[in-house]
Amino acid sequence: MIFRSVATVFWFESRRALTASRLVWWGVLTLFPSLIVGMIRMAIADDPNQPGPEVWTVFLFALVPMLVSMLGTFLWATPVVSAELEGKSWVYLAVRPYGTIAVLLGKYLATIAWVLSSAIASLILAALIVPLDNVGGIFSTILPLTILSCPAYAAIYLLLGTLFPKRSMVIAVAYTLIFELIVSMIPALINTFTVQFRLRTLLFQWADIPIRGDTNVLLAFVGNPPAWEHVVVLVAFTLILLLVAIGVVREREFSASEEGNG
Amino acid sequence: MIQLTNVTKLYGTVIGVNDMTLDLAAGAYGLLGPNGSGKTTLLSLLTGQLIPTIGSVRVLGESPRNNAELFRRLGYCPGSEGLYANVSALEWVRYLCQLQGFTSKDARRAAEAALATVGMTAAMNRPIASYSRGMRQRVKLAQAIAHDPDLLILDEPFNGLDPIGRHEMGELLKTWIAEGKSLLLASHLLYEVESITDRFLLINGGRLLASGTAAEVQALLVDAPNEITLRTTQPHRLAGLLVEREITDSLRISDHSVVLSTRHPGQLYEQLPSWLAESQIAITEMHSADESLQALFNSLLKIHRGEVV
Secondary structure, eight states: OOOHHHHHHHHHHHHTTSSSSHHHHHHHHHHHHHHHHHHHHHTTTTTTSSHHHHHHHHHIIIIIIIIIIOOOHHHTTTTHHHHHHHHTTTHHHTTTTHHHHHHHOOOOOOOOHHHHHHHHHHHHHHHSSSSOOOOOHHHHHHHHHHHHHHHHHHHHHHHHHOOGGHHHHHHHHHHHHIIIGGGGGGSGHHHHHHHHHHHHHHHHHHHHHHTTTTTHHHHHHHHOOOOOHHHHHHHHHHHHHHHHHHHHHSOOOOGGGSSOOO | EEEEEEEEEEEEEEEEEEEEEEHHHHHHEEOOOOOTTTTHHHHHHHHHHOOSSEEEEEETTTTTTTTTHHHHHHEEOOOOOOOOSSHHHHHHHHHHHTTTOOHHHHHHHHHHHHHHHOTTTTTTTTTGGGGGGHHHHHHHHHHHHHOOSSSSEEEEEETTTTHHHHHHHHHHHHHHHHTOOEEEESSSSSHHTTTTTSSEEEEEEEEEEEEEEHHHHHHHTTTSSSEEEESSOOHHHHHHHHHHTTTTTTEEEEETTEEEESSSSSHOOOOOOOOHHHOOOEEEEEEGGGGGHHHHHHHHHHHHHSSSO
16 A cells, blocks of 8 residues: 555656756756766866866766755755645645555655666766766766665655755755765764765765775765675665654654644 | 644644644534634644644544544545646546545546636636636536545635626535535535535634534523614614613614614513503514524624624
């Protein structure tokens, strides 16, 4: 029953998202990495020291699993609850069997479908214009990172949106800036709790980018454990965040007394 | 059908529902109260969206909080609109039916039937954004009845409807009741409710003021002063007579009438003809403002506010 309800919400939301503004956003996210790569190519066209595969790999990592995945899931997943509450449509869903869970997970899956499709399309387009003979290696490194990053970021933003429905976007921006962009760079234990750290470490390992092993600071910056451990942590992290979001949505009172006038 | 045991709901320090105890058998009830009286809070408690701070709520024998089995038997039409603008009524009602557990095909059938019941067949494929407020109200009702619930809870369902729409909605709800199904209809307008059911719950300030049929609620007011208007060409003489007989708590003269307040209306009605005959005073009209349900409701509110002892 619950799986069918999740699938119902997924299809309904995916169809409902077929609006001009959403499609424009999808197009902008998809084309943005290609635009940046194209501009970099033009800027360095006459430079005799052309960047190597490692540099392009890092560029594409920054543009796709970081920017497209993060921004896309931020825009889609953060307002999952707040949009329904502000639109006062939450109540119709909350009085259905497993309605709130179905809405949460159905919209989560819709987020992943839309953002992942955009991220993969953007990766393909950007990889096509990278001035290297063998872009297949870069693509095969970035694609799994993209596949890991979308569900993880979507789960984070979903949980933030569930915990703070009234200020969801502000909180999500603050989280992104403070944790994913600043804390993830701090070479200490705390950065291991960020998605960014795990993805970055996997990037260095899968892309075979050499790391100076003589400094603990650099190791803390990109991480030492094997790749499988980072993958397991990312998957577990995603599942735990989703379970917490489900717990919050089941236990929390989202009904506002001002909904009616009585 | 509905049991509330010492239910209190607090929003911080603000009381939404105040120590409410209630046991309603299956049937149709009107939930009456002015704006801000706690109707929506009570309905939110009944539909499991809110958790009581104190006390317990049972609907159809079950706790409503996160109760999938109960939600299959419950239809709820909230007071707020909350419809998706860019989908059609058919898509939306079908979607909600699917969330009730219907297959896609059955959900479509149920949605079409419900929309036909509320007279929305012709417009059901148009985006909801193009609907008038009355049409949206019908669609809201359609989603509440589409899965054929045992208990229908409606919050201000007449809002936005024109007179014809109100009549049609009323007829629809009467049919619903005639089919033996239960209904709880919240409204701040008495005339809307009394045309559909004669059993009421009156709330104000989060408290249950009274419940029962109109007659039962009226019985609560035996000791409350009744206001009676007597129309006569000799208002001063009539007023003097009434004061002399010590039957009134208060009275006033306005134009050609005497408006009096009494705690003993029965005694007044019994003795007034002989007093008038003795004094040779003719009255051309007599009516009690307290005969209407609206007056009854007003009286209960006055008692509750302490305006009447």
